[in-house]
Amino acid sequence: MSRIASTFARLGAENRAALITFVEAFDPDQETSAALLKGMAARGADIIEIGMPFTDPMADGPTIQQAGRRALRAGATVAGTLALIRAFRSVNQTVPLVLMGYLNPILAYGIEAFAADAAAAGIDGVIVVDMPTEESDLLLPSLQAHAIDLIRLVAPTTSDERLPIVLKESSGFVYYVSITGITGTRTASAEDLARDIPRIRRATALPIAVGFGVRTPDQAAIVARHADGAVVASALIDHLAMGLDSGGHASPALIDAVLDDVAALAAAMRAARQINIGLG
């Protein structure tokens, strides 16, 4: 069983949802993102998403745009991102890692080389924001050959008729973009999720993670009651970005503070489903 599947199976047995945290590779430098990766795994992240910086992140809001710019200034490349992941895997073989990015850097690296090197580095899943199902034959055979899950995005605009098309050949989990908009802007309400998640459940047996606009422990807890995972990205990056010193660097205290957020999110999500069955 893949790391992603076994993680969701274990969490299902524990009756809790996955906390999926996000790190933009090389934001603001390689050392900080390495420390965040390691620290997030230690402080309660069940799965970690690693953003591959791109000059033109069309689906991202200002927070991730700026993170990408800092990362590119720090020399981020696809090869550098994979090196970061290899270093993490040398100390952690259990937490699933998902690469999230845009297609062009992958094409420039070479599709087959990317799939092979990402698998060798210890990547479990890939999300390519600007590659809808209609275009995914470009990447899918290489990813499948290297046992990497191609994780699909589903949006509020994805109709019931379209869901089976989007979810065909999808694996790992389904990433539900819970708002129509860019990352880190609006937030879906509990009512939205109560309406939307069952609609997707009817179309797939895969776990469903909710992203775009999950910022606080309370919001993560709401997601945990409806879905199988919550992705928190912009809120963590905002905390990091606001604490950078005048030279654009992160102090150890700042990294600890961001990791405290991760721990608070993890605690809220662990408690979220316990309320119904009584604490303890």
Add this chain to the structure above:
Amino acid sequence: MNKPLPNSLRGLPDARGRFGDFGGRFVAETLMPLILELEAAYEQAKQDPTFQDEFNYYLTHYVGRPSPLWFAERLTRALGGAKIYFKRDELNHTGAHKINNCIGQILLARRMGKTRIIAETGAGQHGVATATVAALFGLPCVIYMGATDVERQQPNVFRMKLLGAEIVPVTAGAATLKDAMNEAMRDWVANVRDTFYIIGTAAGPHPYPAMVRDFQSVIGTEARAQMLDAEGRLPDTAIAAIGGGSNAIGLFHAFLDDAVALIGVEAAGRGLDSGEHAAALARGRPGVLHGNRTYLLQDADGQITEAHSISAGLDYPGIGPEHAHLHDIGRVSYVAVTDEEALAAFQLCCRTEGIIPALEPSHALAHVAKIAPTLPAEHIILMNLCGRGDKDIFTVAKHLGAQL
């Protein structure tokens, strides 16, 4: 629909929106259902005679089509070779070819029940054209424009404001056309249900490259008939400037199956080897940006690099996918012209023809000026004079050292 002739180059794209290896629909899932809805609506409109009648009505009575075909006699004599004709799309309402496409798209937006219009703009010509049609049809309109372009295209910014559009300056990246397009896409993703995105060039996700081409092909269709009237034959060569490539594909499409040499002129900026240019075909590699696979200016890691041109309308690191295909199969030749050469051609046109051209077609004219003297007098060159230069006089004055 008629099945495209197997030996015709005019039947693309295919069902996936591909022109050979280029094009496609590389957008986030949030937009994908909208792109499919747009495609279906456009296919239906294309076959509806009332839509075509409506489109033609506005082109005739509002835009002022057909635009004249003008024999540039003094320029021909000055260059001393081939006979040069201008297709005068700079005489259109709003001063450029951009309005042709905007009329088509806003009619489609109305047909689809969309109530809000957004667009990106570089030089501001597409922004002005979009603001114009939005005013004409009484729809609210938001224009995304790079902050750098807002600075260098003040007259057009003011025009758009007069027309009632809201201008959003975009400060990301180099703050030019590419960044404006990113921001317009973000707006669209956030407002998918009521908003129609009028893309200004023959690029972006399918069906935009085909749709923009179709609306702009009126240029070549008219020019072809006008040329037959004027000379009793087709031109030997047709030339147009290329940023994203909408005026060029609009001119070329009618001639793709004819024995007419086609030349697209990219912006070489400060020189192809200076690193400061916008020549995606000459110096780019295939990749994916803004919804389509095409030639892009990019570094070894697939990061998009900034384009440069004196002409804001050509300042884009990509090119429409149909051009990428026509380049690869060798049907169209693509050359490049520097800022300096375009400035010289701009002045030549003013003085020989009494026409102040935009800096975009000045690039095409600079190439005409290079080749015309080497060609015999019976060789006919047709050039798309796709925009007028009123918007550029401040930029040109600055480069010529004049104080306004």
